[in-house]
Amino acid sequence: MAAMHCKDFWLFSSEWLEGDRNPAAIAHLAGCPACRALITDLESIRNSAHLLLEEEPPARIWPAIKSQLEKEGLIRQPKKSFLERLFPATAFRPALAGAYLSFLIIAAAALGFHMNSVHSAEQQSLWLANAQDAITPVATELGSAERKTLPALQAPGNDITATLNHNLAIVDNMISLCEKGVRQDPQNEMMRDYLYSAYQQKADLLAAAADSEGR
Amino acid sequence: MGIVARTRRIENGELPEADAIRLAQQGDAAAFERLYQLHHRRVYSLCLRMVGNTAEAEDLTQEAFLQLFRKISTFRGESAFSTWLHRLAVNVVLMRLRKKTGSETSLEEVTEPDEESGGPRKDFGAPDLGLSGSIDRVNLQRAIDQLPAGYKAVFVLHDVQGYEHNEIAHIMGCSIGNSKSQLHKARMRLRDLLHEVERQRARDERQAFKDAAGKD
Numbered sequence: 001m002a003a004m005h006c007k008d009f010w011l012f013s014s015e016w017l018e019g020d021r022n023p024a025a026i027a028h029l030a031g032c033p034a035c036r037a038l039i040t041d042l043e044s045i046r047n048s049a050h051l052l053l054e055e056e057p058p059a060r061i062w063p064a065i066k067s068q069l070e071k072e073g074l075i076r077q078p079k080k081s082f083l084e085r086l087f088p089a090t091a092f093r094p095a096l097a098g099a100y101l102s103f104l105i106i107a108a109a110a111l112g113f114h115m116n117s118v119h120s121a122e123q124q125s126l127w128l129a130n131a132q133d134a135i136t137p138v139a140t141e142l143g144s145a146e147r148k149t150l151p152a153l154q155a156p157g158n159d160i161t162a163t164l165n166h167n168l169a170i171v172d173n174m175i176s177l178c179e180k181g182v183r184q185d186p187q188n189e190m191m192r193d194y195l196y197s198a199y200q201q202k203a204d205l206l207a208a209a210a211d212s213e214g215r
Numbered sequence: 216m217g218i219v220a221r222t223r224r225i226e227n228g229e230l231p232e233a234d235a236i237r238l239a240q241q242g243d244a245a246a247f248e249r250l251y252q253l254h255h256r257r258v259y260s261l262c263l264r265m266v267g268n269t270a271e272a273e274d275l276t277q278e279a280f281l282q283l284f285r286k287i288s289t290f291r292g293e294s295a296f297s298t299w300l301h302r303l304a305v306n307v308v309l310m311r312l313r314k315k316t317g318s319e320t321s322l323e324e325v326t327e328p329d330e331e332s333g334g335p336r337k338d339f340g341a342p343d344l345g346l347s348g349s350i351d352r353v354n355l356q357r358a359i360d361q362l363p364a365g366y367k368a369v370f371v372l373h374d375v376q377g378y379e380h381n382e383i384a385h386i387m388g389c390s391i392g393n394s395k396s397q398l399h400k401a402r403m404r405l406r407d408l409l410h411e412v413e414r415q416r417a418r419d420e421r422q423a424f425k426d427a428a429g430k431d
Contacts (some may be wrong), residue, residue, distance in 0.1 A: 014399040041346045048350040049374035052359075057259035057276055062251055065280050069247065075285055076242035186361050 004028040011034045017042055142202055149209040164209050171205060174198040236296060240288050247284055254297060255280070256377060264371040265308045267360040275311060279304040281390050294385055301378075302386045305368050312364045346409050358408035366401035373398050 004012070004024040012025055016039060028180070029035055069075045152164055178195035181188060230238075230249050238246035258279055262274035282303050290299060359367055368387060372378045373394075378386070383394040 010403075014402075016394060038406075041409075042402050043403050044346045044350055045355075045402050045409070046306075046374050048355055049370070051350075051352040051355060052264060052371075052375045054256040054260040055263060058273055059257055060257065061259075061273060061280075062248065062279050064252065065242070065277055066248070068277075068281055069244075069284055072285070075247060094291045187387060204352070 006035055010038065013038060013042060017046060025067060142199065142206070145203070145206045145210070149206050153209055154193065158168065161209075164205055168205050168209075171198055171202045223274055232296060236287070236290060236292075240286065240290070250283075251280055254300055257297070258300065260375065261301065261304055261371060262308055264356070264359060264375055265305075265364075266311070267356060267366055271311070275304070275307055277334050279307045282307060295382075298382055301372070302388070304374075305386055309364055309368070346406065346413070350409060354409060354412050355405075358412070360404050361408055362401055366404060367399055369394055369397040370401035372406070374402075 002024060004022075004027070005167070006028075009016075009025060009028050012020075013035075015022070016025060029039070034051065066075065066160060175195065175198045178191055178198055181191035182195055185191065230246070232250070232253060235246045235253070237248040239250055256274065259272055259276045262275040262279070263269060266272055266275065279300070284301075290296065305395055359370065362370065365387075369383055371378070372383045372386060380391045380398075382393045383389075384391045387394065389397075
């Protein structure tokens with residue numbers, strides 16, 4: 001084993017701090033107070049670096065950055081869905097979203113019922129077309145709301161989730177049957193009534209699922 | 216993920232970094248803020264340790280994040296996001312230091328080995344006072360302030376912030392060996408500076424003792 005001199009040990013000191021215990025370095029250190037002092041100092045410096053903890057910057061930095069990003073056009077507002085454009089508060093309140101869906105369904109139902117007071121075939125066709133136009137966005141939004149609440153509906157080992165899923169399956173089956181009935185006989189008042197009620201129930205269930213996710 | 220759930224996760228600070236990066240690349244305001252929240256302490260602390268001045272550190276933090284967000288669409292994930300961000304921040308700080316000193320300090324130049332400072336001290340072999348227990352936060356920061364920019368950056372990244380040499384090499388754009396060498400020299404220089412503080416303190420104490428004795 002070649003003897004290590006002070007100059008060599010100084011160059012080797014970083015490896016020593018990293019845990020490298022070269023036998024020549026051990027031998028040198030045993031007989032050299034200056035190099036022992038060096039190692040003690042370097043260890044103190046390294047350990048003292050932890051005194052310089054992370055510091056919290058002033059809160060004003062982020063607003064300044066955001067303002068600059070907005071000026072430069074780098075920040076855009078998120079795209080809003082049909083529902084959010086019509087009723088912005090629903091973006092943060094799933095229960096309100098459900099209530100709004102319910103409102104749409106009731107409106108669509110009212111449109112359908114109104115058809116009964118219209119007698120001519122031409123008027124009936126027009127009202128039927130209007131009712132269909134009113135239902136389409138409702139059905140689309142129901143589908144969208146269902147996709148958004150999927151995480152809540154897939155939460156494992158939860159009694160509420162299991163009940164919601166069970167009830168949703170029943171309502172989906174009902175919707176499917178009613179939609180088929182309405183397609184076959186668009187003027188069947190009772191079938192339309194059932195369909196609107198099923199939509200209403202599904203909206204309520206999805207709102208409940210979204211609320212359970214938020215808790 | 217729907218907008219409701221995403222907004223809620225961002226508000227709760229739960230959005231993972233990878234999702235925040237992807238959304239920020241699309242210009243999502245909440246994602247920008249999430250990335251800022253995830254990294255602002257480390258970036259600010261790095262700037263503060265490098266310049267030793269809170270007002271300037273604040274300004275540099277702002278500049279580093281602005282550069283980050285301007286370039287975020289180019290981030291492809293080849294390196295860790297924090298490494299990429301720290302590289303930007305170190306560059307911003309070094310550019311500022313270069314402007315202040317008026318010298319042509321570049322990232323490459325500040326990491327070049329310095330033979331003079333790499334060798335043993337001139338008073339090698341002289342009795343040492345020993346630093347153990349005498350290093351406080353203020354003295355250490357003052358000593359760091361006096362380091363050359365390259366030494367300072369490597370010391371702060373490695374010993375203060377805990378980065379490994381391979382990460383520092385990536386951040387600083389140098390080799391791993393160069394990072395190790397810079398760290399060694401930074402610690403050696405800090406030792407000299409801290410010893411100087413100790414010697415000055417001893418001189419002050421002696422002078423105070425003499426002054427007190429003279430009055431008696």
